[in-house]
Amino acid sequence: xxxxTRGGIMQKDNDSGGPSTPSGLTGRLRRxxxxxxxxxxxxxANGNHxxxxxxxxxxxxxxxxxxxxxxxxxxxxxxxxxxxYIWAMVVVIxxxxxxxxxxxxxxxxxxxxxxxxxxxxxxxxxxxxxFVYGRILNQRLANTVTSDTFLHKLxxxxxxxxxxxxxxxxxxxxxxxxxxxxxxxxxxxFGQYAWTHMILIVVFTQSSFTVAxxxxxxxxxxLPASLIVINDIAAYFFxxxxxxxxxxxxxPKKTWEGFIGASFATILSAxxxxxxxxxxxxxxxxxKDLSTGWLHCDPGPLFKPGYSPxPQWxPxxxxxxxxxxxxxxxxxxxxxxxxxxxAPFGGFFASGFKRAFKIKDFGDSIPGHGGxxxxxxxxMVMAVFAYIYHQSFIVAQSVSIExxxxxxxxxxxxxxxxxxxMKLEQILQEKVFGES
Amino acid sequence: MILGVRWIAYKGKEPDILLMTTKISKYSGSGDPSTPSGPTGRLRRxxxxxxxxxxxxxENGSDxxxxxxxxxxxxxxxxxxxxxxxxxxxxxxxxxxxYIWAMVVVIxxxxxxxxxxxxxxxxxxxxxxxxxxxxxxxxxxxxxFVYGRILNQRLANTVTSDKFLYQLxxxxxxxxxxxxxxxxxxxxxxxxxxxxxxxxxxxFSQYAWTHMILIVVFTQSSFTVAxxxxxxxxxxLPVSLIVINDIAAYFFxxxxxxxxxxxxxPKKTWEGFIGASVTTILSAxxxxxxxxxxxxxxxxxKDLSTGWLHCDPGPLFKPEYFAxPxxxxxxxxxxxxxxxxxxxxxxxxxxxAPFGGFFASGFKRAFKIKDFGDSIPGHGGxxxxxxxxMVMAVFAYIYHQSFVAPQSTTIExxxxxxxxxxxxxxxxxLYTKLGQMIQGRQFGESYLNN
Numbered sequence: 099x100x101x102x103t104r105g106g107i108m109q110k111d112n113d114s115g116g117p118s119t120p121s122g123l124t125g126r127l128r129r130x131x132x133x134x135x136x137x138x139x140x141x142x143a144n145g146n147h148x149x150x151x152x153x154x155x156x157x158x159x160x161x162x163x164x165x166x167x168x169x170x171x172x173x174x175x176x177x178x179x180x181x182x183y184i185w186a187m188v189v190v191i192x193x194x195x196x197x198x199x200x201x202x203x204x205x206x207x208x209x210x211x212x213x214x215x216x217x218x219x220x221x222x223x224x225x226x227x228x229f230v231y232g233r234i235l236n237q238r239l240a241n242t243v244t245s246d247t248f249l250h251k252l253x254x255x256x257x258x259x260x261x262x263x264x265x266x267x268x269x270x271x272x273x274x275x276x277x278x279x280x281x282x283x284x285x286x287x288f289g290q291y292a293w294t295h296m297i298l299i300v301v302f303t304q305s306s307f308t309v310a311x312x313x314x315x316x317x318x319x320x321l322p323a324s325l326i327v328i329n330d331i332a333a334y335f336f337x338x339x340x341x342x343x344x345x346x347x348x349x350p351k352k353t354w355e356g357f358i359g360a361s362f363a364t365i366l367s368a369x370x371x372x373x374x375x376x377x378x379x380x381x382x383x384x385x386k387d388l389s390t391g392w393l394h395c396d397p398g399p400l401f402k403p404g405y406s407p408x409p410q411w412x413p414x415x416x417x418x419x420x421x422x423x424x425x426x427x428x429x430x431x432x433x434x435x436x437x438x439x440x441a442p443f444g445g446f447f448a449s450g451f452k453r454a455f456k457i458k459d460f461g462d463s464i465p466g467h468g469g470x471x472x473x474x475x476x477x478m479v480m481a482v483f484a485y486i487y488h489q490s491f492i493v494a495q496s497v498s499i500e501x502x503x504x505x506x507x508x509x510x511x512x513x514x515x516x517x518x519x520m521k522l523e524q525i526l527q528e529k530v531f532g533e534s
Numbered sequence: 535m536i537l538g539v540r541w542i543a544y545k546g547k548e549p550d551i552l553l554m555t556t557k558i559s560k561y562s563g564s565g566d567p568s569t570p571s572g573p574t575g576r577l578r579r580x581x582x583x584x585x586x587x588x589x590x591x592x593e594n595g596s597d598x599x600x601x602x603x604x605x606x607x608x609x610x611x612x613x614x615x616x617x618x619x620x621x622x623x624x625x626x627x628x629x630x631x632x633y634i635w636a637m638v639v640v641i642x643x644x645x646x647x648x649x650x651x652x653x654x655x656x657x658x659x660x661x662x663x664x665x666x667x668x669x670x671x672x673x674x675x676x677x678x679f680v681y682g683r684i685l686n687q688r689l690a691n692t693v694t695s696d697k698f699l700y701q702l703x704x705x706x707x708x709x710x711x712x713x714x715x716x717x718x719x720x721x722x723x724x725x726x727x728x729x730x731x732x733x734x735x736x737x738f739s740q741y742a743w744t745h746m747i748l749i750v751v752f753t754q755s756s757f758t759v760a761x762x763x764x765x766x767x768x769x770x771l772p773v774s775l776i777v778i779n780d781i782a783a784y785f786f787x788x789x790x791x792x793x794x795x796x797x798x799x800p801k802k803t804w805e806g807f808i809g810a811s812v813t814t815i816l817s818a819x820x821x822x823x824x825x826x827x828x829x830x831x832x833x834x835x836k837d838l839s840t841g842w843l844h845c846d847p848g849p850l851f852k853p854e855y856f857a858x859p860x861x862x863x864x865x866x867x868x869x870x871x872x873x874x875x876x877x878x879x880x881x882x883x884x885x886x887a888p889f890g891g892f893f894a895s896g897f898k899r900a901f902k903i904k905d906f907g908d909s910i911p912g913h914g915g916x917x918x919x920x921x922x923x924m925v926m927a928v929f930a931y932i933y934h935q936s937f938v939a940p941q942s943t944t945i946e947x948x949x950x951x952x953x954x955x956x957x958x959x960x961x962x963x964l965y966t967k968l969g970q971m972i973q974g975r976q977f978g979e980s981y982l983n984n
Contacts, residue, residue, distance in 0.1 A: 262936045265929070269886060276892045279798060284900030292746050299749070348729060440719060446726045454734030483715070490712045499964050502952060506968065512975060519968050521949060526965055529958060 165465045177316060181385045184312050184319065189227075191470060192305045196223055198461035198469045199297045204290070212283065219294050221271045226298045229264040230306040235388070236260065238313065242387040304478040307485035314488060317381040321372060321430060322484040325437040326476050328367050333360035333442075348449045352442075361438035368434025372427040376401045400426040400492065429492060436483050437476075444479035448472070615911050627766060631835045634762050634769065639677075641916060642755045646673055648907035648915045649747045654740070661733060668728075669744050671721045676748045679714040680756040685838070686710065687950070688763065692837040754924040757931035764934060767831040771822060771876060772930040775883040776922050778817050783810035783888075798895045802888075811884035818880025822873040826851045850875070850938065875938060882929050890925035894918070 176183050200219050236257045256263075279287055311318040337356025345352040375381050376397075383395035403422035448471070452458070461469025506515060626633050650669050686707045706713075729737055761768040787806025795802040825831050826847075833845035853868030894917070898904065907915025952961060 259936060261932055265932045269929075272893070273886070273889050276798070276889050276896060277796075279896050281797070284896055288897055288900045292742065295746060295749070296742050299745070346727075347731070348726070440723070443719075443723050443726050447722070450726060450729050450734055451738055454738045479719075483719075486711055486715045490709055499960055499967070502948065502964060503967060503971075505948060505951075507971075512972075515968070516972060518948060519965075519972055522952065522961070522965050522968070525953070526961060530962075 161465050169464070177320060180380075180390050181312055181316065182388060182390050184316065185309050188305050188308055188312070189231075191474065192301055193223075194461075194463060194470045195474060196297060196301050198463070198471055199301070200294070202455075202457065202460065212278070212280065212287070214278065215287070215290065218271060218274060218278075219290075221274070222268070222294055222298055225264055225267040225271065226302045228267070229260075230302050231309065232256075232260045232264070234306060234310050234313070238385070238387050242389065300478070304481045308481040311481070311485050311488060313385045314493075315382050315384050317375050317426075318484060318488055320381060321368070321375060322433055322437065322480045323477060324371060325364055325368055325434055326441055326480050328371075329360050329364045329438050329441070330476075332363035332367075333357060336360055336363070346446060348446050348453070357438075357442070361435075364438040365431055365434040368430040368437075369427050372430030373422070373424055376424045376426050400424065400429070429487070432491075433484060433487065436487075437480050440483070441476045441480045444476040448475035611911050615913060619910070627770060630830075630840050631762055631766065632838060632840050634766065635759050638755050638758055638762070639681075641920065642751055643673075644907075644909060644916045645920060646747060646751050648909070648917055649751070650744070652901075652903065652906065662728070662730065662737070664728065665737070665740065668721060668724060669740075671724070672718070672744055672748055675714055675717040675721060676752045678717070679710075680752050681759065682706075682710045682714070684756060684760050684763070688835070688837050692839065750924070754927045758927040761927070761931050761934060763835045764939070765832050765834050767825050767872075768930060768934050768938075770831060771818070771825060772879055772883065772926045773923060774821060775814055775818055775880055776887055776926050778821075779810050779814045779884050779887070780922075782813035783807060786810055786813075796892060798892050798899070807884075807888070811881075814884040815877055815880040818876040818883070819873050822876030823868075823870055826870045826872050872938075875933070879930060879933065882933075883926055886929070887922045887926045890922040894921035 173187075176187050200216070204216075239253055239257070275287070275291060308319060311322075333352070333356040335356075336359030337351075337353045340355040340359065341353035343354045344350055345354050345357055379395065379397065380393060382397045382401050383393040385393065401424055403424050405420045406423050407420045448460075452460070459468035460471035463470050464473065506518065623637075626637050650666070654666075689703055689707070725737070725741060758769060761772075783802070783806040785806075786809030787801070787803045790805040790809065791803035793804045794800060795804050795807055829845065829847065830843060832847045832851050833843040835843065850872040851870055853870050855866040856869055857866050858864060894906075898906070905914035906917035909916050910919065913919060952964060
């Protein structure tokens with residue numbers, strides 16, 4: 099499968115088993131190593147093409163390295179800046195993804211007769227953004243403006259009528275769509291309407307879950323994203339050295355050896371990476387409001403190292419007698435398992451989609467890599483899983499008597515505490531008497 | 535205008551042309567809505583046919599007689615099906631919340647089946663065995679997700695007596711989201727693994743179509759069910775308003791209809807629209823008063839039992855008495871505060887809900903289909919009946935959540951957390967600790983005061 103890079107040269111014939119649509123920030127790194135490993139003599143082409151291939155290959159390599167370095171550097175900088183900036187980055191990525199996807203199946207000649215139709219897409223986009231981020235940031239916004247009563251009332255009003263506002267914005271778009279239906283263009287317009295909805299659902303589901311994760315602690319955003327990147331790089335290398343049996347018809351360059359090797363590598367690095375990342379309070383503390391300052395908190399039992407003695411079969415020269423294991427590392431192993439086995443299906447889906455509609459890439463925003471959607475396809479599947487995992491297995495476990503007692507003491511007045519006590523008494527009496 | 539011709543696509547066979555008598559009835563009546571949505575659609579036809587004498591139709595004599603006989607015959611079919619629908623509906627309302635929920639689920643399954651079949655192409659499906667099963671897999675997953683969320687709390691309240699069942703249910707509630715997610719991912723992976731060369735575009739379109747259907751069907755039905763358990767009133771009132779709006783639009787259009795309303799539905803008129811709006815808002819006001827007096831309709835259902843309900847309906851349903859001017863026979867009229875909310879519901883039902891019908895008409899034109907199905911004799915498919923209801927159900931839920939339901943306070947949220955996440959022993963433990971703390975503070979306060 100040829101993939102056209104910015105340099106316009108086909109590079110993939112040299113690589114055996116490299117993933118065809120690399121999704122990850124260091125995709126560029128993969129290309130460089132690959133080209134270095136395979137000497138030019140292997141390319142079965144005449145001399146002129148070899149030289150041309152070489153020069154263009156290196157040129158496109160440079161472009162890919164350049165864009166990867168910028169992406170990783172920018173990403174690290176934003177992580178350092180904090181939650182709000184990461185959120186802003188997610189929003190920007192989302193806008194670009196939506197724009198790419200909106201443009202994808204649009205047919206230019208039909209659009210000329212439908213003025214304002216593109217504006218409708220962006221209206222729905224704005225409504226979805228208001229709805230999704232309003233829900234997530236409701237509570238945190240309220241916590242930020244507790245000082246100013248006027249602003250507080252404004253914000254509480256917004257929170258209360260948030261759902262109605264978004265609903266009426268949506269209904270306005272719906273009515274606008276119906277009133278602009280033009281004869282003989284019905285099918286095109288309905289197709290575009292459905293396409294808009296699917297795009298917005300795909301884009302906003304994963305980005306809303308990503309943002310929810312960010313405010314629970316940057317750790318829960320950084321770890322899944324890194325695991326996808328690691329999985330891709332590892333899959334490339336294992337496939338490069340050992341790749342033999344093809345994995346799936348949709349992506350002919352992927353191999354079983356790359357897949358399995360990458361799975362092991364990902365789960366191991368998930369275990370190790372969770373230990374490293376879990377030591378930083380900046381990454382593990384949740385953000386309760388919308389401030390940007392430094393964070394201090396009690397990270398909770400998940401991030402407290404439990405020291406387990408080194409097993410007997412470890413060699414004597416091993417310097418440490420016991421290893422600190424954070425309980426979160428076991429959760430990270432679960433995340434690693436998912437990212438290696440199931441997240442690649444996001445990439446397969448994107449490949450199949452591009453084949454179905456005969457498009458090469460989703461866009462051309464990133465030089466050497468394609469569009470933003472090409473980079474984000476596996477990340478989207480992972481983000482959703484990370485959120486659901488977090489909500490089901492981590493948050494639920496942390497609910498204990500102490501936590502609830504704290505909440506009762508902090509959030510309720512004395513009268514409310516008494517009222518809660520009475521209600522609890524009633525319900526418990528019913529339960530206890532019902533049983534006996 | 536197609537005279538009595540209807541395309542019905544059978545599974546896997548060539549479409550048959552059937553001469554259906556129902557279409558002929560559309561000639562009668564000026565300005566009746568082309569796609570009537572409501573159980574008493576049949577009633578509309580009968581009045582219309584009675585009003586227009588046969589001489590008005592400019593046809594030759596033998597056709598007139600044929601028209602007449604067929605018109606009455608189709609009228610009878612429509613009356614028959616409408617009566618059955620209304621009767622069944624009233625019976626289910628009487629039976630209660632669980633049965634209404636079951637009715638909504640059944641309607642949903644039929645709607646999904648109609649819509650799934652709509653854009654399916656028979657010859658391509660023969661190459662893809664198991665693809666239809668994938669649609670139903672996603673349907674089942676969506677059902678589990680949506681109804682699991684709504685009925686979580688109520689299920690927990692039902693099985694508090696049996697300890698084993700309670701643990702089972704709590705576990706289900708706790709891992710509900712993960713279960714549904716993995717079911718969805720399984721379907722997603724199954725879809726990818728069954729992608730066939732040269733069928734990619736068809737399969738992706740079907741996948742997108744499945745998602746759109748499920749979203750449309752389940753959004754409105756989940757909101758409907760949520761409303762039902764808040765009190766049958768909040769389900770019955772919006773539904774009735776849509777029906778009333780349709781009937782009123784027909785009659786006003788019939789008698790006064792002159793200026794067409796929208797290109798998509800050429801039979802609708804401005805006079806019908808405006809007249810129906812006024813009628814709907816007025817009847818919303820009155821109907822809320824009548825319905826609000828019954829505890830069966832106004833009490834929320836906290837668990838999944840089916841017995842009779844007694845509750846304190848709340849301040850919304852307590853009548854306030856307004857004094858009336860001298861010339862009125864009654865000294866004062868009781869007005870339930872909920873009637874003012876009903877006015878807004880009526881306004882929405884008359885102005886905005888018809889757009890659901892326009893959307894469905896536009897959709898049918900875009901894809902050149904006459905009706906969504908043929909389940910209901912004389913009316914078309916279930917989706918034809920439900921198009922306006924869907925828009926209304928969503929609005930009714932959002933209105934209820936934003937303006938009617940009391941905002942859940944921190945106390946209630948904490949209570950929910952305590953009841954759902956802690957075992958009985960932990961709850962008792964929390965109770966004793968809380969008691970100690972409160973007593974400690976009371977002592978402290980009394981000490982300070984003395």
